[in-house]
Amino acid sequence: MTSTGETKPGDTSRPSGNGRTLALTVCSAGIGGTFQYGYNISIINAPTSYIQSFINDTYVERWGTGLDIPQVTILWTLIVSAFSLGGLIGALLAGPMSVHCGRKNSLLVNNVFLFVGAILVLTCKAAKSFEMIILARILVGINSGVSMNIQPMYFGESAPTHLRGAVAFSSAVFTAFGIFLGQVVGLTELLGSKPLWTYLLASNTLPGLIQLLTLPWFPESPRYLLIDRGDREACLHALGRLRGGEAPVLEMEELCREQQQLVNNRSGAASKTPWSLFKDRDLRSQLRIVMAASSAMMLCGNDSIYFYASYIFLEAV
Missing domain, CATH: 1.20.1250.20 (MFS general substrate transporter like domains)
Known part of the structure; x- marks a missing residue:
């Protein structure tokens, strides 16, 4: 600085x-x-x-x-x-x-x-x-x-x-x-x-x-522009606009490393399917956490209150 x-x-x-x-x-x-x-x-x-x-x-x-x-x-x-x-x-x-x-x-x-x-x-x-x-x-x-x-x-x-x-x-x-x-x-x-x-x-x-x-x-997502579309110039432009100036060098290097890792993974192994995620032992703890948190949020009943509030109150009268 x-x-x-x-x-x-x-x-x-x-x-x-x-x-x-x-x-x-x-x-x-x-x-x-x-x-x-x-x-x-x-x-x-x-x-x-x-x-x-x-x-x-x-x-x-x-x-x-x-x-x-x-x-x-x-x-x-x-x-x-x-x-x-x-x-x-x-x-x-x-x-x-x-x-x-x-x-x-x-x-x-x-x-x-x-x-x-x-x-x-x-x-x-x-x-x-x-x-x-x-x-x-x-x-x-x-x-x-x-x-x-x-x-x-x-x-x-x-x-x-x-x-x-x-x-x-x-x-x-x-x-x-x-x-x-x-x-x-x-x-x-x-x-x-x-x-x-x-x-x-x-x-x-x-x-x-x-x-x-x-x-x-x-701008579009810089990660999408670089990794999914392979457009480095568009990624630099989008990243610069989002940061209010020039694209930060370290962020760009991080995106390039991620792109290279994905290229190497694709050449050495097939992309993961949803079923393969459940079979991967290294990801089981993360999946459990995500599924438990999401299920608790969705099944707590908040949405049903918003959907049926008027109906519930009218039936209670």
Whole structure:
């Protein structure tokens, strides 16, 4: 470090610039990423009774008879659960998408699921089809599944080592903010009323539109550019932009070493499959930790409270 506070080219202990590009990249990716996961969990809560009435009214128009309360509840539960099914599909798509499209482009393409889902929701009344809501929730779930996997990858590969933990943690912050804002937008005074519930479910397109307008201006993951695409010049340019100056020499050397190691591994052994990870004795302890932590987080019941809060309170009265 020089007397003026500038960073030497080989020093990666501190950022070489003010980090503005990195911070804006995190905001742009997060608002259309894990923010959507939290937002789409909470917005389904407010219009519970309206959607149930729509299901029953649609069924009456089709068949001339209404549904019993348990039957409506089953269809409502299917609409809610479709989000989780879509999340599973999105998680499976995230890996191939991140390699073929890149981290940034995958997040941009991922918004297609949101927009198609919004069209289905906005037209379900005219089409008199509650099945369109189920399909829309599956598409929204796919969007969330993709973003929850690719966004932390994009953040971890774009942030310097000393900020990697804080930047990765911001994914959880965006999720919490999405849950909070979804509850606010779902208030009756805003979009939680009977005439506007379709607009409430389609309001997730606004964060997606913000991401589409802003994220293209920010760089791709330097690691993806070098290791997956083999483009050293693009990697240097992206790394320099993210650090607010020239690309740090030590970070570039670290990426080059990782690239060489992967080349050597690919020439000497086949790439690992998911099943081979479970068979690898050296990775069993790490897999146990990840599976235990993830299972505890997913099975603790938080999401069910967000999904069914209004329904639970109405049944308790």
